[in-house]
Amino acid sequence: MWWKQGVLYQIYPRSFQDSNGDGIGDLKGIIEKLDYLNDGTEKSLGIDGVWISPFFRSPMRDFGYDVSDYRDIDPSFGTMEDFKLLLAEAHARKIHVIIDLVLNHTSDEHPWFQESRRDKDNPKADWYIWHSGRKGKPPNNWFSQFELRNAWWYEPSRGEFYLGTFTRHQPEVNWRSPGLRKEMFDTVRFWLDMGVDGFRLDVVNWFIKDDQFRSNPLSLRSVDFHAHVYDRNRPETIDICRELRAITDSYGERMMVGEVYTDDPKIASSYYGNGDDALHLVFDFDFLFQPWNAAKISASLTDWYGRLPADAWPTFTLSNHDNLRHFFRYAKGPWTEARAKVAAALLITLRGTPFLYYGEEIGMGGGRLRRKDLVDPVSRKTWPFRKFRRDLARTPMQWSSAKNAGFSIGKPWLPVDQGFSSRNVETEEKRGDSLLSFYKRLIWLRKESAALQSGEIRFLSEYLPNALVYVRENGSEKVLVVLSFTHRPVTLTSSLLPGRMSVLLGTQRSPGASIDVHAGVPLGPYEVLIAGQGVAP
Ligand code: GLC
DSSP states (O other), X not given: OHHHHSOEEEEOGGGTOOSSSSSSOOHHHHHHTHHHHOSSSTTSOOOOEEEEOOOEEOOOTTTXXXXXXXXXXXXXXXXXHHHHHHHHHHHHTTOEEEEEEOOSBOOTTSHHHHHXXXXXXXXXXXXXXXXXXXXXXXXXXXXXXXXXXXXXXXXTTTTEEEEOSSOTTSOBBOTTOHHHHHHHHHHHHHHHHHTOOEEXXXXXXXXXXXXXXXXXXXXXSSTTSBOOSSSSOOTXXXXXXXXXXXXXXXXXXXXXXXXXXXXXXXXXXXXXXXXXXXXXXXXXXXXXXXXXXXXXXXXXXXXXXHHSOXXXXXXXXXXXXXXXXXXXXXXXXXXXXXXXXXXHHHHHHSSSEEEEETTGGGTOOOOOOOGGGOOSHHHHHTTTOGGGOGGGGOSOOOOOSSGGGGSOXXXXXXXXXXXXXXXXXXXXXXXTTSHHHHHHHHHHHHHHOHHHHHXXXXXXXXXXXXXXXXXXXXXXXXXXXXXXXXXXXXXXXXXXXXXXXXXXXXXXXXXXXXEETTTOEEEOTTOEEEEEESSOO
């Protein structure tokens, strides 16, 4: 299945390519760049699918994650005709298209909310989460992530509070309302009928709230000091996922990947249901948040693999539009590029579907932006804490060393990262040893190897400190992956591995070279070594 074997790529459409010079990326811009993603040859990245962050009509308070019409395209991104063309052009290149559905909340400008907020008796009165409060105060302590205060907002025309745990402009819908539920399911069918290949489901674990509106216990372990027992992760949410799965699967090979936003792998993995009846894929945030430490990454992976039900298929990502890019998180002076190659090899050789985030393949880092350039509500609210500066992950794609990195002829909506004149697609395409060239080789190698696409994974890391060592295996094909996490030389020896293997891809050895694991393989600083038995180099 394409979503198990393929490599996926997240596009943040505002920042990918601007076709009309207004400084904002758009759908036509994405079409222009499809050949870069996959033109069927090894000159391109070889991507099998894209997840496009929201492009629906929106007042852009949260840059598209505040939708005011689920069935229309925001004019800043183009038109429905553009989207249909994008779908056709992507499909012509065997690139699947996943769209980002934000079904936990709408914009406060959505006509549903305009109607719902009017009074208590209108036909959509129960489409959002309303509460009369307690003695004039909000009903409980639920906390707004983005406004850093209580998440209930008073609405004078109803004399009630609505819930908005992101910004106040993102009222949360009531999934217990049959009318709302039907409309959401119809929206899902609308896009499936149009031919999209699936969905990324935004904050899917927040859909249902406690029916008794109980306050969350406080917790020192949580970044906002609340244990989200009652406003997220309610058991009823899985039932919605099951219904969504039934709809999606009735259209054939379509897929849903869930943003189950939690730091608890037990909760996240539960969204796979029995492995074949809830979400197809669930992002593993525990992996995304790992520090540069082979033992910790190995432990996190082993834990995650161990938790998944038998039929569940994993997925991994290291960067997205909400977090500092991993190139920056893992940076270490002169070793930064070498570490980025290790991270790339890890992502693309693990058992599970890799999701790349646009620009990671060229090493977009995004370390600096002036306060006055910040536009994201979270970045602005949490200044000066860099950890939450989402704008840094959203700067324009760096295509070339031309003005504005070739992203736009107009003034980009966010400044281009300073390093663009050397870090860009055009420059890196010319260099055989660039990060971009390495990503391409990794992805095309994966395409040729059944072991890398679908084989079992066996960790052997305990034989080598400061390294990840694993074998991917499918029938007679064995692929050994060795990733050194240190600049210090180390030597790999193991009697558990086949002795002689031949190098398939590496940062310090050429394809076809032979290694003998029984005799010992000395590894250079941050070396990536992928070797095979039973596969031609
Ligand atoms: C998700 C999105 C994030 C957005 C939030 C509210 O976490 O990834 O970008 O701001 O939901 O929709």
